[in-house]
Amino acid sequence: MASVGVRGWARALSRGARPSITTLMAGARTASGLSKDMLPGPYPKTPEERAAAAKKYNMRVEDYEPYPDEGMGYGDYPMLRDKSQSERDPWYTWDNTYLRRNWGEPMHWDFDMFIRTRVDTSPSPVDWPTMCKHLFGFIGFMLLLFGLGEAYPMYQPVVSV
Incomplete structure (x- = not known):
């Protein structure tokens, strides 16, 4: 396969040969990198910029709320x-x-965290105190059975030969 992208250009230039059309086409075929339209723009400061950003992300202006400008990009x-x-x-x-x-x-900024095989944010059918009661009740019951088994051991009868 032909060399791809900047690495191919560097190899071609270091060999003293001019980059061929196949090197150029290989870089185009990979479609590497995001287009300028896919990258987030600067933080909107005016209502007009907010409206333009809401339109860019296919949202209503009332629903659009950008992340706070804290230098995180x-x-x-x-x-x-x-x-x-x-x-x-x-x-x-x-x-x-x-x-x-x-x-x-x-998409959510952390969309890979919220896919179906990872974090599930749907509400639980059982509330937290009930789950704790069931868990600690089961653990207590098992400890009680363990204590009874230690206090009253039971062995299989064996016939001497």
Whole structure:
């Protein structure tokens, strides 16, 4: 396979040969890197910039809230609520059924944390105090049985030969 990208250019230039069209095409075929439209822009400071950023991310201006400008590099990316893909409707006809996403909808900044095989933010059917009662009740019952087994040992009868 032909060399790809900057490494191919460096090899071609270091050998004294001019980069050929195959080297150029190999870099184009890999489509490496994000396009400028995919990267977050600067933090919006005016209402017009906020409206433009909301339109860029296909959101209403009322729903658009960027991450705070704390120097982390989020830019104008929208701050979406933490909602896992398991919470989304499984019967809806999604454009991408595995990720339960539609084309053009903004993704959470940490979307890889909220996929269906990882963190599940859906509410639990049992509340926390009930779960603790069941756990400690089971552990206490097992400790009681262990104590009874130690206090009253039981052995299989054996016939001497």
